[in-house]
Amino acid sequence: MKVVIVEDEVAASENLAFMLKNIDDSIEILTVLDSVKASIAYFSKNHEAELIFMDIHLADGLSFEIFDSVKIESPVIFTTAYDQYALQAFKVNSIDYLLKPIDEDELAESLDQYKGQFKDKGLYTDQVKGLLNLISTKKNTYKSMYLVHHRDQLVPVKTENIAYLYIETGTVKAVTDDKQTYIMEQNLEDMENDLDPSIFFRINRQFIVKKDAIEGIKQYFNGKLIVGVTPPSPERIVVSRAKAPEFKNWMSQ
Known part of the structure; x- marks a missing residue:
């Protein structure tokens, strides 16, 4: 099988290539874009790609933009780290995806699926346009407010006023711009799905941070980052080396 990888993170593309060869040493990586x-x-010219792995967020834009300029008939597996709203769209359109960091067993399952069912099924431009329409619709449905218990009251908390969310001893807490702290009933995973990913970012397993709340970013050892927020966080917020490029790209948008 001849494969093309579309990925702007060198470590991620190398890791994917390694896993592909480990699963099936007959796989040939034609190129990394x-x-x-x-x-x-590349895709404007004749190519031999039988399967394409395509990251959603590239340095110069979303990979969906590729389909506005060229027609790609090779099957595509999208990879994504945090585009939860897009995942539902993928399911509706029967387009496969893998969540980063990519699990080798899930990668093997995707390869088997495409070998068995989708080898001759192309991904056409109109399918991608339908996907983009679904994503655009979903963007308008992010949660705008939470109703939370605070002392003996129910308090409305607007998401635009939440500076960050974090887990403390198994409890999710929201810290607002005016330094108030509220205990949330939802888990962090559900709240991540509720929030606009252009505004909020899942820094790590413990923190979701609003872009406007970030006041500084420091280099840390081994390629990690430390994020400073306002109001100050009760714990140090660390971005892993693997997630640092994605975080920087998000901050630049």
Whole structure:
């Protein structure tokens, strides 16, 4: 099988290539493309790709933009780290996806699925446009307010006023811009799905942070980052080396 990888993180593309070869040593990696521009140039010409692995967020834009310029008929497996709203759209459109960090067993299952069912099924431009329409619709349905118990009252807390969310001893707490702390009934995973990913980012297993609440970013050892927020966090907020490129890209948007 001849494969093309569209991924702007070197470590991620190398890891994916390693796992693919480990699963099936007959797989040939034709090339790794690191941008929308490079992908358009490559797929505009005749190519031999039988399967494409495509990251959603590239340095110069969303990979969906590639389909505005070229028609890709090879099956595509999208990879994503946090686009929860897009995942439902993938399911509706029968487009496969893998969550980062990619699990090798799930990767093997995807390969088996495409070998058995989708080898000759192309991904056409109109399918992707339908996907984009679903994503655009979903963007308008993010949660705007939570009703939380505070002392003996029910208090409405607007999501736009939440600076960050974090887990403390198994309890999710929301800290607002005016330094108030509220105990939330939802778990962090559900709240991540509720929030607009252009505004909020899942830093790690413990924290979700609003972009406007970030006041500084420091380099840490081994490629990690430390994020400073306002109001100050009760614990240090660390971005892993693997997630640092994605975080930087999100901050730049």
